[in-house]
Amino acid sequence: MPTPALRSVHVHPVKAMRALAPAEAEVQPWGLAGDRRWAVVDAAGKVVTQRRHPRMALATAEPLPGGGVVLSAPGPPLTVEVPHPSATLTVDVFDKPVEAVPADAAAGGWLSAFLEGEFRLVHMDAPEHRRPVDPAYALPGQTVSFADGYPLLVATTSSLDALNSLVAQGDHAHEGPLPMNRFRPNLVIGGTSPWEEDGWTRLTVGEVTFRVARPCGRCVVTTTDQVTAERGKEPLRTLALHRRNDGRVIFGQNLVPEHTGTVRVGDEVKILD
Numbered sequence: 001m002p003t004p005a006l007r008s009v010h011v012h013p014v015k016a017m018r019a020l021a022p023a024e025a026e027v028q029p030w031g032l033a034g035d036r037r038w039a040v041v042d043a044a045g046k047v048v049t050q051r052r053h054p055r056m057a058l059a060t061a062e063p064l065p066g067g068g069v070v071l072s073a074p075g076p077p078l079t080v081e082v083p084h085p086s087a088t089l090t091v092d093v094f095d096k097p098v099e100a101v102p103a104d105a106a107a108g109g110w111l112s113a114f115l116e117g118e119f120r121l122v123h124m125d126a127p128e129h130r131r132p133v134d135p136a137y138a139l140p141g142q143t144v145s146f147a148d149g150y151p152l153l154v155a156t157t158s159s160l161d162a163l164n165s166l167v168a169q170g171d172h173a174h175e176g177p178l179p180m181n182r183f184r185p186n187l188v189i190g191g192t193s194p195w196e197e198d199g200w201t202r203l204t205v206g207e208v209t210f211r212v213a214r215p216c217g218r219c220v221v222t223t224t225d226q227v228t229a230e231r232g233k234e235p236l237r238t239l240a241l242h243r244r245n246d247g248r249v250i251f252g253q254n255l256v257p258e259h260t261g262t263v264r265v266g267d268e269v270k271i272l273d
Contacts, residue, residue, distance in 0.1 A: 004191040004269035006205050007157060012184065013061040013069050014038040014121070015146040016049040018226065019184060020062070024264040027208045027257050030130050030143045031151035032186055034063050039091070039100070039146040040111055043118040046092040047146065050221045053115055054229045067123075071110055078110045085125050093146060099129040133256060137213040142256055150213050150254035154197065155185040162194035163251065166238045175234040181226045182235065183218070183251055189269050196271075197253050206267030210255040217248030 010019040015036045026033035038061065039047045050056050059073040068081040080103050088099040100122035102108075107121040124130065130143030133150060144151050160180055167176035180188055187205060189197075200212045218239060223231045239249035 001193070002191040004189055004271070006187060006263060006265055006267040006269060007190040008180075008188040009263060009265060010181075010184070010186050010188070011035045011063075013063050014040065014059070014071070015047065016040065016053070016056040016221075017059045017061050018057060019181060020060075024262055025186075026262050027152075027260055029151070029257060029260065030127075030145050031147055032263075034067070035186060036146040037067065037124050038069060038103075039093075039122055039124075040115075041089075041091045041100075041120050041122055044092070045090065047094075048115075048119065050224050050229075051219060054221075054224045054231060055115060057224055057226045057229045059114060071107070071121075073114050075114065078106060080104070080107045080121060082125070083123055088129070089120075089122060091122055093131060094148070096131060098124070098131050098146075101125045133213070137254075138256060151257060152186040152210065152255040153184070153216055153252050154187040154189060154210075154255055155180060155183050155252040156192045156194075156197055157188060157190040158192050158194045159197065159251070163235060163238065163243075166242055167234050170234075170238055170241075172233045172237060175232045178235055179226070182222045182224070183216075184221065185252055187255075187263065191269070200253065200271055200273075202258075202272040204270045204272060205263045206261070208261040208263055209258040209272070211258055213254040213256050215245050215248075215250040216252040216254050217245075218251050222251070 009025045011034050012019050042048050061069040071078045083101045083103050089102050090097050091100050103121040111119040124145050133142045133144050164177035243250050
């Protein structure tokens with residue numbers, strides 16, 4: 001068995017848009033630097049994702065120095081600077097209120113044209129606006145940005161290979177093999193046994209130590225092709241047959257960092273317990 005190592009790093013500057021794959025990333029208490037610090041909200045102030053709008057997979061946000069982004073998709077790109085921390089807007093992230101700062105009207109216009117509705121772009125600017133991690137799986141004071149529930153998500157290449165083997169045996173084998181981007185992880189680790197991550201509780205990636213909070217329950221986003229935005233049946237059909245935990249279908253593990261640092265592609269991974 002090869003030594004476990006970090007195969008890739010993935011950052012999502014705007015929640016639900018395409019991921020970027022830098023060679024390294026700074027780990028902050030609430031997630032990778034620049035990961036899901038921006039989000040799209042509808043007219044009611046609810047954060048929207050590929051669950052309702054799979055077309056978001058076609059949009060990319062490239063980070064700028066200082067935290068801004070360049071939005072691009074079919075059509076002209078738009079540069080969006082970090083808004084001044086003035087009045088905040090209370091937005092709804094999975095029924096939890098969170099304070100965010102709205103971007104300028106041009107960003108809302110770009111999103112509204114792209115998604116064909118009324119939408120705004122918001123930014124999570126200050127530490128006091130981070131969301132608390134579920135206290136059942138976190139220590140007091142641990143927070144997260146606009147990510148679904150935890151600061152980071154890790155997946156392994158061996159488990160994806162095992163899942164694709166199961167997909168190949170099913171009624172929708174033509175949909176496989178599935179790429180890792182269906183699962184939108186932050187860290188991808190190679191050199192482990194399939195499903196080994198089910199037993200992890202702590203690990204180090206390079207210079208950073210993480211605590212494993214809980215398995216990641218998966219949703220319809222995993223059935224969305226991240227290149228075409230088209231949907232199929234897999235992997236939810238196969239996960240429902242083979243990977244259930246506490247009433248959820250699972251793939252990957254949610255992580256909470258124990259301290260800050262930098263992770264780099266190629267870093268050695270050590271399973272502590």
